[in-house]
Amino acid sequence: MLGNFNEFPDWISRGLDDLFPYKKAEDSDQSFLKRLELSSIEKKPLRVKLGIDPTGTEIHIGHSILFRKLRAFQDAGHKAILIIGDFTARIGDPTGKSKTRIQLTKDEVESNALNYLEQLGLGKEPQNSLLDFSTPGRLEIRRNSEWLENLNLSNVIELLSNSTVGQMLAKEDFNNRYKSGTPISLHEFLYPLLQGYDSVAINADLELGGTDQKFNIAMGRDLQKAFGQKPQFGMLLPILVGLDGTQKMSKSLNNFVGINEDSLSMYSKLEKVPDDLVFSYLNLLTDENLNELSSIPREVQKFMALKITSNFKGLEAAKKAQYNSEKLILGNQNSLEEIPESSISKVNFPAKAFYLFSKMKLCSSSSEARRQILGGGVRIDGEKIEDPNLEFDTPNELIGKILQVGKKKFLRVSN
């Protein structure tokens, strides 16, 4: 990260990993602030590029980070240019080795593209969708076959001449493969150039991408210069860590939350993400003020789950999901209204589990609590406690959670 981008309004700087080039110069090719100013003076909205692969993606909240930023530009009056990589998807990987570049038919590509656009909100009102599909002038949908289909050998040679073998092999993934002796087919060197050429074709002012896209976006800048255009800026956003807390969110790792999952499933997954992700989820997936959060982790976590679910599903659905999630924890026979609250003030910390359950009067004594825990009848927020000596350091770890013994005895911890 180059800085805090403090001179930008929050809707731009929020969640940003990198913006390049990043200079405070007067030159609108070097200073994004200047380019923004010009756009406002000339009343010419910025053309903000984002590429999507029509390969049958189920959009998850990790992807949504980029679309949320694109939407922010739309809401500020700029134009989102969605580029559907239909040409590249139809070619695929001629060697058949790449699992991410499967060759698709024209029909498959079109059906995937439509599905992608529907997930983004095609046909819905702006307030109910990720992107604004209906306000005039805010969205352009382009297929890269429009320009790539017409390239001939002579154009391709000219494109290729804009980069060198050394540049390509400096790119991290190529470099790793070259060093490890994993074959790199020559056509793979063409793809960054084609993505870059998309920027030329649509005359982009800005391209959005994950942090792994810096090379390709910079290639777009180079090509725009070679073709006599003002080079675009690159805006990189973090790649979301998945529910497991370690790997990037992806469908294949099953650590994801799809944006089209039902609200209960979305809420339930989100309220269980590891504590150290909660803040970044709030930062990247909501607009909430991060300086005004509760100091109680459990509350922040529920707040995050509620807000994110609410962003995708609306507040009513999110609240219902929260309610049903708690009901789920207790099983169907109980109604949530019946959960009594009980203050944790009488408990001394650090507190072991057997002591906690005895002190909160869910068990008649410490030894009874030990027995119940070892017998498998004790849960916190639906998760079984197996070690009577499990230790809690502060009340905040417990406030808001549901303590439960057997099927009938439970309470919600309050301050």
Add this chain to the structure above:
Amino acid sequence: MLGNFNEFPDWISRGLDDLFPYKKAEDSDQSFLKRLELSSIEKKPLRVKLGIDPTGTEIHIGHSILFRKLRAFQDAGHKAILIIGDFTARIGDPTGKSKTRIQLTKDEVESNALNYLEQLGLGKEPQNSLLDFSTPGRLEIRRNSEWLENLNLSNVIELLSNSTVGQMLAKEDFNNRYKSGTPISLHEFLYPLLQGYDSVAINADLELGGTDQKFNIAMGRDLQKAFGQKPQFGMLLPILVGLDGTQKMSKSLNNFVGINEDSLSMYSKLEKVPDDLVFSYLNLLTDENLNELSSIPREVQKFMALKITSNFKGLEAAKKAQYNSEKLILGNQNSLEEIPESSISKVNFPAKAFYLFSKMKLCSSSSEARRQILGGGVRIDGEKIEDPNLEFDTPNELIGKILQVGKKKFLRVSN
């Protein structure tokens, strides 16, 4: 070199550096002898490819090695396919860095191509030209724009997918540049594939090239296989060492003999090439029996110069050139018929220059000979002798040469 290629007729094996693949298998994709047999049985002439660059080349005898071999195939009933690289010449090197790939206009390319073909004998009778332009079915002239102009991006991606970065960087010149940090533009990787694709376009059975062409010709084989064709064979011929005896013959090094030089200039240059090149010149540029050569170097050298000149200019012109070359040595005032012969049998070897000239009676005494040599008046075959003690080891070094003192005294050394 893989072998002596003894199983081939002399017109094939003569001068060959490499023929690949080289197997004695039954498979006509692996055994060139088998492919030849098939061609004869099926009465289908082989399609023998040779590519030429229409960049304004003045053809020299070094280039002629390839055309002589191509002609041998024509004379044996096969078809020469000359490929004019007009498309590549018109594109040139988009970076402008390559001195060998200058961008030419369509008119320049066509005029260069015509000039090249005229040098090869276009419009002449077969007996007076390098290639046979007139016997029906022996020559096809193609321009690679025919097929390259129609390639689109999708075709190029497929072409590129047939090779890897590792393969390209294994190629000697690319490897040297990559290791030394000299930039390699990406489009340069495309050129070997385009040359290879030419073989697909014309369905070549055999491609001729210099020893530096092995990589590109092998690429043609790979692509033909990928496109479902029988792969071509590659026949590599040596790159001729120039008149300086060290570097490859080239116009820019001025160590060349152009095939369109006048016969006197051609003969004079050839009879002066360093001794250790004479045999290879005879081998690569004539059809003479190398087992029946004179044992006297001077005679072999004059024989070589006469035969090569005769191949390009006809026997009469070559003989006249030889005559005039000797006249040139003595200056215009003398007529060659007047040169008396004198036997070297009376000289004992090793012999120093002053002793030689005294013993051959061109000087009255050894001391007179020393004086004349130091005074600059003594020549052998027109070249001034400056050291009286210059030593000759055998009579063969001198037989056939003209010894000369001043302008009036001279003789030709005989056995």
